[in-house]
Amino acid sequence: MTTKETTRRSRRGSGAITLRDVAKLAGVAPITASRVLTSPERVSPENRQKVLDAVQRTGYVPNRLAGGLASARSRLIAAVVPSTVMSVFMETIESLNATLFDAGYQLMLGQSGYSPVREELLLEAIIGRRPDGIFLTGILQQGKGRTRLLASGIPVVETWDLTPNPIDMLIGFSHQDIGREVARFLIGRGRRKLGMIRANDERAGRRAHAYAAAATQAGLPPITDIDVGASRSLKSGREALRALLEQNPEVDAVFCSSDLLAIGALTEARARGISVPEQIAIIGFGDVPFVADMVPALTTVHIKGANIGRLAAGHLIDRAEGRDVDQPVIDVGFTIIERETT
Amino acid sequence: MTTKETTRRSRRGSGAITLRDVAKLAGVAPITASRVLTSPERVSPENRQKVLDAVQRTGYVPNRLAGGLASARSRLIAAVVPSTVMSVFMETIESLNATLFDAGYQLMLGQSGYSPVREELLLEAIIGRRPDGIFLTGILQQGKGRTRLLASGIPVVETWDLTPNPIDMLIGFSHQDIGREVARFLIGRGRRKLGMIRANDERAGRRAHAYAAAATQAGLPPITDIDVGASRSLKSGREALRALLEQNPEVDAVFCSSDLLAIGALTEARARGISVPEQIAIIGFGDVPFVADMVPALTTVHIKGANIGRLAAGHLIDRAEGRDVDQPVIDVGFTIIERETT
DNA sequence: TTGAAAGCGCTAACAT
């Protein structure tokens, strides 16, 4: 009775039920209760039942902050995306999240907003949470962010791109190949005056370069390239087609850096009575869910976004659980889906 | 020299730089280093500088798991959305996330996938992380989830709906009012045979009911209601319009439960040579970014999604920091934006 | 203004 185990302490704490409470109620040591929840097979059926009953009765929900701190495994995965609204990446995030959740991991979402400054801050915030893995949309070439990530030792998977020197794991495809193949595709269908409408992000830039190079290599005149800046809206697609036609009225094919821009171009073409694909062929990028069912259905470059998410989740989980990843770099490729606009 | 401070312990720990390391390097106590990072004004300029230097030199990133555990403030906010792909909620999530990030909070994203079972599991996983606040898309009527949330004591904001008995805070609008006003809007423009195309979610159901009731009340024949199930694709919008016309060839106005369904209906109408708005008026819901610039531009119900996110973040942060929220329930309303399809 | 001590709630390590 003079022992201190019933002593008031209580100047801190959230007041929530703890593992201690559960263990006390079940009449076992805290570690036994802990084992019931993490490796039930290592506890006798009787004790297991007692603990589970206590959990039920108290409505106990384990504090993963504490668990993560003690075990150095947060079961948190962080994902960085440039943007979430109408973004081609969300399919990837959705499957990433679903796969992670089923394996007992939680997703933290960060938006870099296409800004390097913000990305820097974001990475610091992320590392502070000690996630078991980090998912990056795109790749991270040199810079402070890359250094920090490397130093953190946290498993990283870069995606939606390819690079000879990934930080760690990589699941993507070649933007250069896409640009080249789209050019060949259009040329193969008799197009000769190629145009491009694109947002000014780095990946779209690489697609554009390869596209232009392939055109030149085929002996065509230089492509007409319209940069819409940061905006990826349907509206800027419309405006861009207008600008494109002004610069080069003879253009007979346009590669757009996103489906939304392509729909904008398509809309503008229709508004001007330009027939697609007869006078102008239009091809998008991303194959967002609804472009297949429009009239005319959009020809576009399909990326298996959900697949990227699933693979990335698998890799990250493997690494988090100490398993080796046999194929740390995967090229998931792409497909040009021909529909009615080419 | 016989003190234990230099004793090897090292059987645990992640090996990362800790506050201890920084403090040692700066020649101060850990708590002083801690203060530099949380309340710098309480530390002398000299010590402050020494600590900041040490942070720089070591590349120290505070472990927020440990901080959260010690302070009972995780600076984590959890958000539950039904889906992320092409979803009208993403604008809300984006502004929620941005506002939270600027205030030093991190967002955890959970997908309920429109399934109550999954939602249940998700809530348990979320509560386990001890977030400082929870953002819910939609409202949570009775059920285990609601009970658990209430029991957790975590601040909750429900959104995108209204209810007389919110769990805690609420930022939304009335789906019933929308249904009624859309009906009145169409009737006011001379439409008499109203149709509805909708996904089978509960909120769309309430809009549909009010819409139907308003039609009946105005002395119109019963509306024709097409349920597309769980699918919200453009394709199902097309199929739905087909079904609608089969059931009721005379229909002269269609209210769709999402913009994507509306675009589907629009597409099908065009494919069949039905002129919009002359023969059929079409109105959507959500006002996703690009429907304003299509041809024809879609008439739709606009919700200030970004506003909901910002307000919700503000409320959650206020509550997390112990401030009172003077307007825990906010009706952000809606606007019918008339464009070219009505 | 600074620091020592004592935890936050959990789990790894080492017994038994």
Place this chain on the structure above:
DNA sequence: ATGTTAGCGCTTTCAA
């Protein structure tokens, strides 16, 4: 199979 002990890395409390 179960328990004891000692932390994880930080912050609160209390004292100087």
